[in-house]
Amino acid sequence: MIQHVADMDYRPPPGMGGWLPVEATIVNIQPENFNTRTFTLRFVDESLCESYRFEPGQFNMLFVPGVGEAAISISSSPYQIGALDHTIRMVGAVTRGIDRIGVGGIVGVRGPFGRGWPLHKLAGKDVIIVGGGIGLAPLRPLIHWLLRHREQCRRVVLLYGCRSPEDRLYAAELEAWSGRSDLDVLVTVDNADEHWTGPVGVVTNLLRRIKVNAEQTVVFVCGPRVLNRAAAWNFLQLHVPPAQVYVSLERNMNCGFGRCGHCQYGKHFVCRDGPVFCFADIADIFAKEEI
Amino acid sequence: MSQTSAGDQKYFLPRAGLEPLVGILRQRGYTVLAPTRRDEIIALAPVESADQIARGVHDHQDGGRYRLTQADPEVMFEYGPGADSPKRYLFPPELPLVELRVRGNRFIPTSQPPAIAQYAFLGIRACELAAIKVQDRVFGLEGQDTLCADAAEYYRRTRRRALLIAVNCTRPGGTCFCASMGTGPAATEGFDLSLTELRDGFLLTVGSQAGAALGAELDLRAPTSAEEGLAEMKLAAARAHMPRHLDTRGLKERLEQTIDDPNWERVAARCLSCGNCTMVCPTCFCFTVSDSSGLTDGVYGRTRRWESCFSHQFSYVAGSGPVRSTIAARYRHWLRHKLCTWQDQFGVSGCVGCGRCITWCPVGIDLTEEAQRLGRHVPGAGAVPIPKAGGTKEALP
Numbered sequence: 001m002i003q004h005v006a007d008m009d010y011r012p013p014p015g016m017g018g019w020l021p022v023e024a025t026i027v028n029i030q031p032e033n034f035n036t037r038t039f040t041l042r043f044v045d046e047s048l049c050e051s052y053r054f055e056p057g058q059f060n061m062l063f064v065p066g067v068g069e070a071a072i073s074i075s076s077s078p079y080q081i082g083a084l085d086h087t088i089r090m091v092g093a094v095t096r097g098i099d100r101i102g103v104g105g106i107v108g109v110r111g112p113f114g115r116g117w118p119l120h121k122l123a124g125k126d127v128i129i130v131g132g133g134i135g136l137a138p139l140r141p142l143i144h145w146l147l148r149h150r151e152q153c154r155r156v157v158l159l160y161g162c163r164s165p166e167d168r169l170y171a172a173e174l175e176a177w178s179g180r181s182d183l184d185v186l187v188t189v190d191n192a193d194e195h196w197t198g199p200v201g202v203v204t205n206l207l208r209r210i211k212v213n214a215e216q217t218v219v220f221v222c223g224p225r226v227l228n229r230a231a232a233w234n235f236l237q238l239h240v241p242p243a244q245v246y247v248s249l250e251r252n253m254n255c256g257f258g259r260c261g262h263c264q265y266g267k268h269f270v271c272r273d274g275p276v277f278c279f280a281d282i283a284d285i286f287a288k289e290e291i
Numbered sequence: 292m293s294q295t296s297a298g299d300q301k302y303f304l305p306r307a308g309l310e311p312l313v314g315i316l317r318q319r320g321y322t323v324l325a326p327t328r329r330d331e332i333i334a335l336a337p338v339e340s341a342d343q344i345a346r347g348v349h350d351h352q353d354g355g356r357y358r359l360t361q362a363d364p365e366v367m368f369e370y371g372p373g374a375d376s377p378k379r380y381l382f383p384p385e386l387p388l389v390e391l392r393v394r395g396n397r398f399i400p401t402s403q404p405p406a407i408a409q410y411a412f413l414g415i416r417a418c419e420l421a422a423i424k425v426q427d428r429v430f431g432l433e434g435q436d437t438l439c440a441d442a443a444e445y446y447r448r449t450r451r452r453a454l455l456i457a458v459n460c461t462r463p464g465g466t467c468f469c470a471s472m473g474t475g476p477a478a479t480e481g482f483d484l485s486l487t488e489l490r491d492g493f494l495l496t497v498g499s500q501a502g503a504a505l506g507a508e509l510d511l512r513a514p515t516s517a518e519e520g521l522a523e524m525k526l527a528a529a530r531a532h533m534p535r536h537l538d539t540r541g542l543k544e545r546l547e548q549t550i551d552d553p554n555w556e557r558v559a560a561r562c563l564s565c566g567n568c569t570m571v572c573p574t575c576f577c578f579t580v581s582d583s584s585g586l587t588d589g590v591y592g593r594t595r596r597w598e599s600c601f602s603h604q605f606s607y608v609a610g611s612g613p614v615r616s617t618i619a620a621r622y623r624h625w626l627r628h629k630l631c632t633w634q635d636q637f638g639v640s641g642c643v644g645c646g647r648c649i650t651w652c653p654v655g656i657d658l659t660e661e662a663q664r665l666g667r668h669v670p671g672a673g674a675v676p677i678p679k680a681g682g683t684k685e686a687l688p
């Protein structure tokens with residue numbers, strides 16, 4: 001029996017499911033690329049720092065007073081207690097608002113919400129992780145978890161794609177991971193620069209470079225929609241069973257806990273039933289437009 | 292509140308007994324909400340006297356059409372539901388959730404949780420009781436959250452205090468199809484009291500202990516068998532003259548196969564994506580919580596408002612725009628949610644057959660017609676004509 005974080009109780013701490021977010025201080029900001037930064041948050045309430053737990057793949061609603069809330073994945077290791085990383089791409093009102101607050105300022109947090117990566121499906125399997133762009137953020141806690149429980153599964157492969165070498169998230173960490181013998185890391189970029197010696201092209205091209213033992217493989221995908229589709233499709237083509245392919249989806253979110261209706265995806269509420277879905281559960285709608 | 296089985300206790304309430312009923316409810320601290328005539332529609336509004344309840348009017352409803360006409364001044368409830376439903380009160384269109392100030396590194400709430408009103412709904416219809424039952428499931432009536440500010444908690448508290456006095460429909464509106472949905476025209480459960488209008492009073496049925504306690508204070512007598520028979524006949528006639536019909540057999544399964552149906556495009560050519568259907572629907576529950584800032588006082592507000600899946604921002608995703616960018620996709624989401632995926636989510640149909648979305652659609656799109664067409668498509672044959680549904684429009688005298 002795998003002992004994993006998911007065995008703990010993930011209900012948001014009291015008060016965090018309502019509409020008054022709890023305060024967290026931005027204690028560090030780490031630039032990742034031209035429009036993405038990792039914000040390390042620490043709850044103002046010390047006891048919450050201790051008690052707050054999350055499952056890799058879950059997200060928080062981050063709040064800027066007077067502006068709004070945005071769903072942001074928790075990107076730190078589930079074993080890093082007391083400080084939570086959120087890797088944020090500045091795209092609109094809330095995300096830019098968080099950026100303006102700066103180190104020492106406070107943001108509001110509600111969460112954790114959603115269902116994360118199914119850690120109990122990994123025993124004895126090859127694990128292939130596919131990330132694109134900002135999609136690496138919710139995969140990072142998973143990778144940290146896997147590195148702690150490395151003996152539970154067989155091979156672990158990370159395939160990551162982004163626009164250019166400068167766009168890579170967690171560049172230093174990627175380097176460190178690449179040096180490990182218990183983790184195969186392949187990074188590809190759309191546009192290389194003169195220093196880039198790795199592969200160029202879309203992330204699904206990397207599939208040619210690895211051997212996939214279909215029946216024995218569990219796949220975790222998070223990226224833009226085109227990548228999610230292409231990756232899922234490619235692995236199904238390789239005969240990975242649909243029940244072993246997991247995709248994290250993105251939808252407009254307002255409440256985060258299955259009430260506001262915004263994130264509906266067919267019969268699912270992505271915030272509550274996802275964001276991580278088993279392909280077998282969404283096979284009827286995954287390839288359809290505008291669901 | 293424990294409900295005794297409906298139909299056990301029947302009484303006759305004289306027409307003049309409505310006034311004392313309103314009085315007793317008000318005395319007990321209830322805000323009495325009843326159908327009133329306002330701006331030429333029937334609107335659910337607070338009343339202080341039974342005189343304020345709409346009477347002597349008939350409604351004429353059809354796709355995109357709503358009119359009131361004068362009727363026998365003695366008849367009271369011979370009209371169907373207006374645009375309003377109890378949803379307006381149990382799940383208000385706009386609800387301030389919390390206000391806060393930022394003091395140092397803390398958010399200080401400066402507001403009290405929303406006050407919980409005590410409503411007595413008088414004259415709501417069987418379909419509206421059914422809609423309340425649907426929303427009870429949506430908001431998890433039995434559940435318990437820690438904060439009143441939670442979307443569901445306001446509903447639960449208001450709902451638990453509410454008293455429901457139903458009126459059975461003896462003259463269905465022109466867009467009703469409650470008989471198809473198994474929700475009307477007569478209320479069979481979920482009410483405290485129900486009334487069936489007779490010539491000079493009402494056949495009153497007690498549906499709960501609270502209803503029985505209320506009944507004990509009214510001037511009731513045992514009904515004659517003629518009165519009971521007349522009430523039955525009127526309801527049977529209403530059922531027989533239901534103007535619209537939706538064949539629900541296998542409907543969910545049929546709709547599951549309709550994602551690629553060509554008929555969505557056909558509806559989209561007419562649909563204005565105005566969202567009226569979702570606003571008037573007594574079961575739609577979507578909302579948006581939006582933030583505001585008092586420019587001068589430093590108080591930040593969080594307000595919940597009804598939202599419609601027909602709006603652009605509903606499915607908006609930064610970077611790529613709305614997920615459902617076309618009207619066809621939005622109408623498809625709406626209809627399939629109401630009649631199909633709602634059942635997966637909450638174990639009941641999201642439609643109770645009240646007909647509001649048909650009446651208040653500016654172009655008169657009729658979901659009973661659209662649902663009949665869907666999923667009957669033969670590949671290559673294009674859109675198929677709609678099989679004739681049972682019943683005709685405005686069949687009652």
Ligand SMILES: Cc1cc2nc3c(=O)[nH]c(=O)nc-3n(C[C@H](O)[C@H](O)[C@H](O)COP(=O)(O)OP(=O)(O)OC[C@H]3O[C@@H](n4cnc5c(N)ncnc54)[C@H](O)[C@@H]3O)c2cc1C
Binds near residue numbers: 059069092252607
């Ligand atoms: C489960 C999940 C995890 C996410 N994790 C991350 C992450 O780790 N890092 C990151 O940078 N981004 C993440 N996103 C995307 C992020 O939520 C949006 O970029 C963000 O909401 C944009 O908000 P805004 O106010 O800056 O943009 P605006 O364009 O001003 O958006 C206005 C509002 O619309 C809603 N909205 C807009 N886009 C999205 C969206 N893509 N998803 C959900 N709601 C949206 C939000 O309520 C937002 O406040 C995630 C989204 C989801 C659904």
Ligand code: SF4
Binds near residue numbers: 568642643644647
């Ligand atoms: S979908 Fe239309 S008919 Fe059905 S409950 Fe809603 S408003 Fe009434």
Ligand code: SF4
Binds near residue numbers: 569577598624626628
């Ligand atoms: S039909 Fe649309 S507005 Fe109504 S509950 Fe469903 S998603 Fe929300």
Ligand code: FES
Binds near residue numbers: 253257
């Ligand atoms: S974000 Fe509100 S229901 Fe999913």
